[in-house]
Amino acid sequence: MVTHLLISIICRAQLNEKTYPIKQFKVGNYWLSLKNTFDFSALKKQTDDTLWLEVCSDNLFSPFGVFGDTNQLKKAQLKNYEMKNRVGVGDEANVVQATLWHDMSNITLYFFHSSESSPHSYIIQGNVFDRELVLFKTVQIGMNRSDFYKTFFNSFPKELEKNFRFVIFETCVFGIQEIYRLEDSGLASVRFRCPNCVGVKRIDKY
Numbered sequence: 001m002v003t004h005l006l007i008s009i010i011c012r013a014q015l016n017e018k019t020y021p022i023k024q025f026k027v028g029n030y031w032l033s034l035k036n037t038f039d040f041s042a043l044k045k046q047t048d049d050t051l052w053l054e055v056c057s058d059n060l061f062s063p064f065g066v067f068g069d070t071n072q073l074k075k076a077q078l079k080n081y082e083m084k085n086r087v088g089v090g091d092e093a094n095v096v097q098a099t100l101w102h103d104m105s106n107i108t109l110y111f112f113h114s115s116e117s118s119p120h121s122y123i124i125q126g127n128v129f130d131r132e133l134v135l136f137k138t139v140q141i142g143m144n145r146s147d148f149y150k151t152f153f154n155s156f157p158k159e160l161e162k163n164f165r166f167v168i169f170e171t172c173v174f175g176i177q178e179i180y181r182l183e184d185s186g187l188a189s190v191r192f193r194c195p196n197c198v199g200v201k202r203i204d205k206y
Contacts, residue, residue: 024155027051033155040172049165056172061122063135063178068120069111070098077134081107097124105130107192124176126192135190144186 024033025043034041040056065076073079081100096111108125131141138151149156152169167180179191 027160030157030160031155032153032157032160034153035151036154044168044170049163050168051164051166052168052170054170054172059136060169060171060176060178062120063123063139064107064133066120067109067111070096073100077132078107080132081105099125102130102133105133122176123192124194124197126190128190128192129188139187139190141189142186145182148180148182148187 023036023038023041024031025041026032027043027046034053034055037059038055038057040054042054043052044054045052064078067073067076070083073081073083078100081102084099084101084106097108098111099106099108105128106126107123107128109121109123111121128135129141134140136151139148145161146158148167149161152167162184165182167182169178169180170176174194175196176192176194179193180187181189181191
């Protein structure tokens with residue numbers, strides 16, 4: 001795919017800038033280790049309640065699965081989500097932005113294809129409170145903290161599990177942020193945001 005090639009090229013460029021990929025890092029007196037599904041990772045920010053990581057991983061662009069066009073949503077786990085709007089992006093007829101709603105949850109996806117690549121999509125915005133929706137095949141609202149950390153980390157010390165209310169993954173390409181809010185009861189919500197994605201834009205302008 002052209003987009004995956006572009007992502008790969010940009011990731012490699014950023015890796016060269018950062019000298020080496022960091023698969024583990026130290027928080028306080030403890031070492032954390034991310035899964036090998038991350039091509040690159042770095043600790044961007046840490047506060048008393050927030051762990052913010054910059055990462056390279058194709059999986060983060062499609063947490064609900066890969067869709068070639070909006071018609072495929074009817075056969076996926078997003079089938080219960082109603083499409084509130086579907087608009088073309090800029091002057092590109094085969095690039096579409098779609099916003100989906102289910103109760104209080106909402107998701108905005110970009111769908112695009114060309115003669116040089118297979119149809120695909122990625123998420124740019126959303127708020128998920130839906131306990132039935134599954135991200136990355138295992139992540140669900142209500143799951144306990146230990147299971148949440150096991151999804152993304154090879155090693156995450158028990159002593160740190162209750163320290164963070166927010167865990168943020170920010171993609172090294174486009175800067176899409178996935179913000180996980182953790183309460184004592186478990187994962188409470190997931191927010192997706194892309195600060196550089198304002199309104200409707202053409203994909204090739206990112």
